Amino acid sequence: MFYYLFEYLDKTLNIPGAGVFQYITFRAVAAVITSLGIAAIWGKSVIYRLQRLQIGEEIRDLGLEGQMAKKGTPTMGGFIILLSLLIPTILFSKVTNVYIVLLLTSAVWLGAVGFADDYIKVFKKNKDGLSGKFKIIGQVGLGIIVGLTMYFNEHIKVREFATDGTYVDHKSLLTTVPFMKGNSFDYNMLLPSFIPDQYVWVVYVLVVIFIITAVSNGANITDGIDGLAAGTSVIIGIALAILAYVSGNKVISQYLNVMFIPNSGELAVFCAAFVGACIGFLWYNAYPAQVFMGDTGSLMLGGVIATLAIVIRKEMLIPVLCGIFLIENLSVIMQVAYFKYTKRKYGEGRRIFLMSPLHHHFQKKNYHEAKIVTRFLIVGIILAVISLVTLKLR
Numbered sequence: 001m002f003y004y005l006f007e008y009l010d011k012t013l014n015i016p017g018a019g020v021f022q023y024i025t026f027r028a029v030a031a032v033i034t035s036l037g038i039a040a041i042w043g044k045s046v047i048y049r050l051q052r053l054q055i056g057e058e059i060r061d062l063g064l065e066g067q068m069a070k071k072g073t074p075t076m077g078g079f080i081i082l083l084s085l086l087i088p089t090i091l092f093s094k095v096t097n098v099y100i101v102l103l104l105t106s107a108v109w110l111g112a113v114g115f116a117d118d119y120i121k122v123f124k125k126n127k128d129g130l131s132g133k134f135k136i137i138g139q140v141g142l143g144i145i146v147g148l149t150m151y152f153n154e155h156i157k158v159r160e161f162a163t164d165g166t167y168v169d170h171k172s173l174l175t176t177v178p179f180m181k182g183n184s185f186d187y188n189m190l191l192p193s194f195i196p197d198q199y200v201w202v203v204y205v206l207v208v209i210f211i212i213t214a215v216s217n218g219a220n221i222t223d224g225i226d227g228l229a230a231g232t233s234v235i236i237g238i239a240l241a242i243l244a245y246v247s248g249n250k251v252i253s254q255y256l257n258v259m260f261i262p263n264s265g266e267l268a269v270f271c272a273a274f275v276g277a278c279i280g281f282l283w284y285n286a287y288p289a290q291v292f293m294g295d296t297g298s299l300m301l302g303g304v305i306a307t308l309a310i311v312i313r314k315e316m317l318i319p320v321l322c323g324i325f326l327i328e329n330l331s332v333i334m335q336v337a338y339f340k341y342t343k344r345k346y347g348e349g350r351r352i353f354l355m356s357p358l359h360h361h362f363q364k365k366n367y368h369e370a371k372i373v374t375r376f377l378i379v380g381i382i383l384a385v386i387s388l389v390t391l392k393l394r
Contacts, residue, residue, distance in 0.1 A: 001091050003027065024245065024265050028272035031088040035273045039084040039280020043077075047284060047291045050074035073289060076118045077281065078297025081230075082111045084277035085270075085304075093269040098155045099311050103270050103304060106142055110216060110303035113138035114295035129295070139216055139303070143209030146307055150208070151201040158313070159250075159260045169262060173204055175313040176259055178320065178390040184259065185316070211315055212306040218325030219302030221332060221357050225369045226289040228359060230282045231377045232324045233301045234275055239321055239384040240308045241271030246391065247312045256391050264312055274304065287370045321387040324380050331358040 006021035020026050051074055085107060093100050117130035150156055157169040173187040187204050188197055223229035246252050248265020281297070284290040293301075305322065309315045319326055335356035343349040354364035362372045 001095065003092065003094050024248075024268050027092040027269045028241070028245075031092045031269050032272040032276035034088040034091065035084045035276030036280045038087055039080050039277050040283055042083070043080040043280060043284050043291075046077065046080050047074055050076060050291065073292055075122065075292040075294040076115070076296050077285065077291035078111065078114060078118075078293040078295070078300060080284070080291070081277045081281045081293060081297045082107060082300060084280055085273050088273040088276065089270050092273070094266050097263055097266045098149070098153055099264055099267050100270060102146060102149055102311060103267065103307055105145065106303050106307040107300055109142045109145070110138065111296055111300040114297065114299035117295040117299075135299070136213065139213040139299075140209050142303060142307075143212045144205060146212065146310060147205030147208035148201070150310065151204055155263070156311075157262060159262055161254065161260070173200060174259065175315060176317070178317050178387075179393065207315075208310055211310060211318065212303055214329065215306035215309075215318060215322055215325060216299050216302030218322065218329040219305070220295060220298040222325055222328045222359075223293060223298035224357060225359050225363070225373060226287040227282055227285050228373045228376060229293065229298055229301060230278045230285050231373060232380050233305065234278045234282065235377065235380040235384050236305055236321055237271050237275040237278060239387050240305070240312070240314075241268050241275065242388060243314055243317075243391075244268050244271055244308070244312050247314075258391060259313055261312060267308065267312065271308065287373065317387050317390065320383055320390075323383040324376055328357040328359070331356045331361070 003021050006018045009015045010018035010022070086104065089095075089100065089104060095101070095104075113130070113135060117135065120126050121129040151173070154171075156171070158172045158174055159167050159169050161167045174184045175187070177185045187207070188200050190203050191197065191200050219229055219233070222232060244267035245265055246256060246258055247261045248263065248267070250260055252258075253260040278301070281293065285293065302325065306315075306318070309318050309321070314321075331353060334352055338352050339349040353361040355361055359372055359376065363369070
């Protein structure tokens, strides 16, 4: 919104200084400051309102130390993140940019799915919340929207440069393969030879659905102890902001031999707002938490991260960049699968971990919550650095 206003002031009225809004870096800084301010200031009143409405988390006794002391802590704090993300993005980004529209849609879409789950838990007093199949339907729906938009929208293209400096923008399903010198992969390669290329969109949409579902569920599972999901999302958001800026900058992308994606640099503004919103929420969510994000926040965070990675063609980096989400997901899958297998074979279920997801395993081993979160975040930083190193390490 401000971008178009100051563009008019600069180009039509020639007001000195108005041109500063043309710079992505300036608007990204403005977005992160604004989102931090909204989350820090508005968050307090949201928590107070939730307390007055007695919207507290129903805690199931899992036998974890200090767990029941959290009973009554307000939930649905994901609204703090959501509004702190949406407002600065609308104010400081080019809201007509197709990538920005896609990310805003992703945030609102999965935020609504998460809200429905929290609403059923809190107001309907149903501890199971929204049925799992409806969550999946919501995630699949978003995957279809993102996949079809990426394939059919005429404004989404990649740019190829020739040795003489000329270039051509064209539709493509190329994506980045980390650690490989010829670091590109075409989804057309997944099609059997007897299927025409025009049907590749079906394969692509299925891949996008899988990625969005997996990452959003991973973020949801990770949101189990104070500050873990929000802190991890901050680290991932910073890495994605750098990758988005590089992918959208002609000079830097050519220097690093990174796929140049016209207009994707605008996502750095969105990422900045995303990081600021998560840090602002972390002010209240750090141990001991004054508010929980609930599914309103966790599903939204994972969906946004997955969509960001997809639109900048870095989805193959997700297992590394989102390694915390991945290991949390895998710990649950391994635990359930091994329990069922041993129950069939030996007549009694056995466990790999003391409790899943993985952060509860360490709680069972009497590690303090703050120590678990800190060590997970250190691992998250290492994984983010490795992800960024892939820009040159091939």
